[in-house]
Amino acid sequence: MSDPALFEMRDLTIETVRDGHRRRIVEGMSLSVRHGEIYGLVGESGSGKSISMMASVGLAAASLDITAGDVSFAGRRFAASDRRGLRSNLSHGVSLLFQNAKGALSPFLTTGAQVERVLAGRLPKSTCRREAIELFRVCGLNHADLADKYPHQISGGQAQRVAMACALATEPRLLIADEPTTALDVTTERELLRFLTRLCRERDLAIVLIAHNLSLVAEYCSGLTILHAGQIVERGPLASVFAEPLHPYTRGLIAAVPDVDAPHELEPLAGSVWGGRSDIERCRFSHRCPFAQPDCEAGVPALLPRAGHEVRCILYREDAT
Numbered sequence: 001m002s003d004p005a006l007f008e009m010r011d012l013t014i015e016t017v018r019d020g021h022r023r024r025i026v027e028g029m030s031l032s033v034r035h036g037e038i039y040g041l042v043g044e045s046g047s048g049k050s051i052s053m054m055a056s057v058g059l060a061a062a063s064l065d066i067t068a069g070d071v072s073f074a075g076r077r078f079a080a081s082d083r084r085g086l087r088s089n090l091s092h093g094v095s096l097l098f099q100n101a102k103g104a105l106s107p108f109l110t111t112g113a114q115v116e117r118v119l120a121g122r123l124p125k126s127t128c129r130r131e132a133i134e135l136f137r138v139c140g141l142n143h144a145d146l147a148d149k150y151p152h153q154i155s156g157g158q159a160q161r162v163a164m165a166c167a168l169a170t171e172p173r174l175l176i177a178d179e180p181t182t183a184l185d186v187t188t189e190r191e192l193l194r195f196l197t198r199l200c201r202e203r204d205l206a207i208v209l210i211a212h213n214l215s216l217v218a219e220y221c222s223g224l225t226i227l228h229a230g231q232i233v234e235r236g237p238l239a240s241v242f243a244e245p246l247h248p249y250t251r252g253l254i255a256a257v258p259d260v261d262a263p264h265e266l267e268p269l270a271g272s273v274w275g276g277r278s279d280i281e282r283c284r285f286s287h288r289c290p291f292a293q294p295d296c297e298a299g300v301p302a303l304l305p306r307a308g309h310e311v312r313c314i315l316y317r318e319d320a321t
């Protein structure tokens with residue numbers, strides 16, 4: 001029997017009103033993550049990846065309408081519009097990690113006090129200091145005096161590890177990591193991701209890694225979903241998607257990644273993410289696609305199973321020539 005999913009999002013749809021028009025900014029988003037898995041969610045800014053994950057824990061902005069979908073985590077299922085119910089998952093095993101940890105930490109509290117404050121939610125106050133120091137050690141923060149420093153007194157990499165210690169203080173089973181390494185240099189980025197990978201193994205922690213950097217996802221994830229303009233364009237096991245990327249957008253993302261072992265001319269993707277009215281049904285990539293044809297404007301292409309994964313493009317319909 002296959003391992004049941006720890007986290008599942010089904011058919012999430014998010015709408016907003018902009019310039020007098022109702023727009024679907026996320027449409028039919030589904031995601032399934034197993035225990036201990038690192039799963040990648042990839043796309044450019046505006047593709048809907050962060051909004052989807054924030055909505056899955058009830059933290060979507062109040063101005064957004066969650067019009068469809070449901071989310072289950074560790075056997076608890078809520079309608080995606082039930083923000084209060086979904087927020088309760090944050091105290092039942094879901095933690096968040098954001099980019100720019102220095103900005104997310106309070107400038108008025110020492111780093112140790114910030115971790116202790118989170119721990120106080122589940123432990124007697126008398127044990128929080130000891131536990132905080134242990135979490136610092138787990139997160140590779142071994143200098144004895146680090147817990148007494150304020151965020152402005154530590155480096156960006158150390159701040160991200162303090163944020164990790166805060167995230168781990170709730171004993172999560174799922175970590176939603178939203179571009180956690182964006183503000184870090186390459187060496188610190190790799191260190192943090194290796195550390196996260198080790199945590200997954202040792203603690204059976206699952207991670208949704210939100211990234212715009214496809215090479216990071218390729219290195220650390222077992223599966224991925226690629227979003228463009230609020231729709232899934234390709235998803236499946238990492239090995240399958242990378243062995244045979246099908247969607248022109250996925251191919252464009254891969255072509256834009258530098259490869260030091262096989263240097264090639266980088267091909268930046270033309271255009272930007274579709275921001276048009278969602279009542280106009282068409283492929284949302286058609287204004288950027290070198291293979292666009294009249295049929296691409298005839299409706300939203302279906303997500304089709306092909307080459308061991310799924311793709312949303314008419315080039316892979318049974319009747320395509």
Ligand code: SF4
Pocket residue numbers: 247248249283284285286287289290291292293296301312313314315
């Ligand atoms: S459906 Fe058409 S426009 Fe959209 S990705 Fe496929 S070929 Fe390009």
